[in-house]
Amino acid sequence: MTKADIVSNISDKTGIEKNDVLAIVEAFMSEVKDSLESGDNVYLRGFGSFIIKTRAEKTGRNISKNTTIKIPAHNIPAFKPAKTFTEGVKAKVVVK
Numbered sequence: 327m328t329k330a331d332i333v334s335n336i337s338d339k340t341g342i343e344k345n346d347v348l349a350i351v352e353a354f355m356s357e358v359k360d361s362l363e364s365g366d367n368v369y370l371r372g373f374g375s376f377i378i379k380t381r382a383e384k385t386g387r388n389i390s391k392n393t394t395i396k397i398p399a400h401n402i403p404a405f406k407p408a409k410t411f412t413e414g415v416k417a418k419v420v421v422k
Contacts, residue, residue: 362403374407 333351337344358376361368368376383399407415 370408372408372410374405374411377404377406378402379404 329351333344333347336342336351337347340347358368362376362378365378367378370376378401381400381402384397386395386397387393388395
């Protein structure tokens with residue numbers, strides 16, 4: 327599913343014009359991004375949490391030059407689904 331599909335589905339379900347829904351979806355994504363960039367996690371009860379994970383420093387390999395490189399510690403954004411969300415997916419999605 328793409329952002330356009332999400333906008334279309336929300337527009338169909340609510341009766342709000344697609345341009346208005348697109349603006350709302352874009353604003354939501356911008357708020358989540360801005361919060362994470364400022365170091366704040368975003369908690370959506372019943373859906374999940376957008377959190378910042380810290381990766382420790384580690385040693386990696388540059389295969390083309392056959393050398394080791396040091397990868398510094400860094401933060402990455404992550405999503406942790408709520409328990410009810412996870413249970414719903416497990417119950418409804420067939421394992422392939």
